[in-house]
Amino acid sequence: MPGGSGEKTEKATPKKRRDERKKGNVMMSQDVVAVATLFASYAALRFGLSLMVDAMTGFFRYCIGLVGSVSTDGASAIATELSSKSIMALAQSVAIPLIATVLAAVIATFAQTKLLVSFESLKPQFSRMNPLQGIKRLFSLKSIIESLKGVLKITILLVLIYRFVSGSLLVFSRYMSSDIGVALASMRDLGFKLILEVGVAFLVLSFFDYLYQWWEFERQLKMSKQEIKEEYKQTEGDPKIKGKIKEAQRKMAQSRMMQAVPGADVVIRNPTHFAVALRYKPGQDAAPVVVAKGQDELALRIVAVAEENGVSVIENRPLARALYASVEIGHLIPADQYGPVAEILVYVYKLNKRSFPQ
Known part of the structure; x- marks a missing residue:
């Protein structure tokens, strides 16, 4: 019945919040993490692209320099050196964006969870293997919202890409008669512009997703009056006793x-x-x-x-x-x-x- 003791209408108590936190159940928006990594990647590529290009350019020059100078006797040593240099060039190329994205993901996650480290969520939950529970989750409000979010993201991404391509066709046609260095620099700037537009659009979405995740988290934590009474009995003792x-x-x-x-x-x-x-x-x-x-x-x-x-x-x-x-x-x-x-x-x-x- 509405207003009955079984209806969860009351805000979660501090003890309930502490217990849920120990279980690893905290409010977190994955969209916020994704946007943070996107902007971190953008910044890493924007300011570290020249270093990445220099590393790959040096490696290719080294490879070209080996052409015609390889003898059968020294092939083994050169192969070993080539392997080490390729690994070094690859590491120099991906190190900056990799470190930036990892740090962004860690910071965005810990900022939302308040430095929570819990292994409870890693334990197997056999209730998730229940088909009825799976169907219930499939048609839950949260699943519907997540599906709508996915459709909205894809739509926004397609619209931005379409605008980018349609607005850049004239520029692309000019590359045929342009210097290759100028063409590459122009393509780089256009690519960064597209990434920035996508990032700003997803940033707005992540803001609303954060609000929704907070609302959903608070809704799931709500307690019934009977649950609050039972918790009080456990912590403070039965009032009658x-x-x-x-x-x-x-x-x-x-x-x-x-x-x-x-x-x-x-x-x-x-x-x-x-x-x-x-x-x-x-x-x-x-x-x-x-x-x-x-x-x-x-x-x-x-x-x-x-x-x-x-x-x-x-x-x-x-x-x-x-x-x-x-x-x-x-x-x-x-x-x-x-x-x-x-x-x-x-x-x-x-x-x-x-x-x-x-």
Whole structure:
């Protein structure tokens, strides 16, 4: 039913996000990575093409220089040298674009995943072998979006290539009567222009793809209210059980507090609402100590225990309320209440025919 506990309408909790991240499930747009590598390749070719051409030119000159100078006796040595030089020329030609594209891909990936390295996604998932699950993924919203993206990319690419070719036909016809160096330089510039146009178009697409991937990721992470409750139970414990534990702890604390009432010197009460039991032992206590306090029913119990054990009970409404509000059990009374409490203790000691300790 709409709005039911099984419907995933709530944002993912921080714990859910952490768990999914450990599994390698993070938001990432592959289009962003592809565009980053495309621009990195463009920059590498734009600024490193001359070095690549020089490397290949030097190798071809070396090969041409070998023509007619190879003897049967030195063929083996020359073949070895030719192999090493060809490998060196190839490495010099592809090193710059290769390094640039790899770095771009790594940076674009880690920038989106926040330096995540997870091997969970490499583990075999037998659920993916289920034909029903495969059909479901095939006709899912994500698959449809990915298909539309692919069609859009191909369409844009074909349109740009068509515009490039149709706009360059006149230029291509002039190459027949142009110097080969000038023709190659012109073709290089036109090629770079096409790559740049494709890169800008795909950059715009990658921006929207990033937004879509973020939306899809957040949608997949959403939780139902029941899942949030279950997670809370796992992390914080069942609220009912925690409530029972707190109730048991409260009763134990009250029991210990009631055991301290018989050892008090006086209980100050506000007839039925508040009761505070005080103890004062010279040499042990720097000031009177609150050993028990309570409100309403607990206050009546403190008074009853005090009367059963011969502890004096004095009624002083403002002092009882002030002590209850400002002093915790086991703490000394504040200095501004020394005077009123001392007067009560003197009265109690006289009543019990005891001398007030100095």
